[in-house]
Amino acid sequence: MTFREAVRDDLPTIVRLLADDPLGSTRETPGEELPEPYWRAFEAIEKDPNNAIIVAEIDGEIAASLQLTYIPSLTYTGGERAQIEGVRVASEYRGKGVGQALINWVIEQARARGCRVVQLTTDRQRPNAIRFYQKMGFRPSHMGMKYPLIEKPGQIDPDS
Secondary structure (H helix, E strand, O other), rough: OEEEOOOOHHHHHHHHHOOOOOOOOHOOOOOOOOOOHHHHHHHHHHOOEEEEEEEEOOOOEEEEEEEEEEEEEHHHHHOOEEEEEEEEEEEEHHHOOHHHHHHHHHHHHHHHHHOEEEEEEEOOOOOHHHHHHHHHHOOOOOOOOOOOOOOOOOOOOOOO
């Protein structure tokens, strides 16, 4: 298994991964002809030195992906945070250690960069993900809240 930053050609595969679960299937629009907002978002992430889409590859195939964002912060004595978002493992690789290896890799990247904390959110409707992260040492220390700005049904669940 290898880890690398995603390139533009990876985007359709990444969006398919994002859509490959019950919640993601209601919010994402996979396909070879992706809507323009995906391309704009990818370009913005790619240009931002504090953001990256990371993929895990097995035999040249994308097995998992996530977004990694470094956030400067005044808390933790001005320490930087590493924020993990959009974690997805391809269904055929779930339960085989791919997610654990990817998260461990991110933790090591954050540690090497001098981050003070690695944080993530996961939907309450994903009990398996919650158990997974807790088994890895993440703790539910805060309560996350979201304020939806998208009114189109199916695009965002205010409880997610």
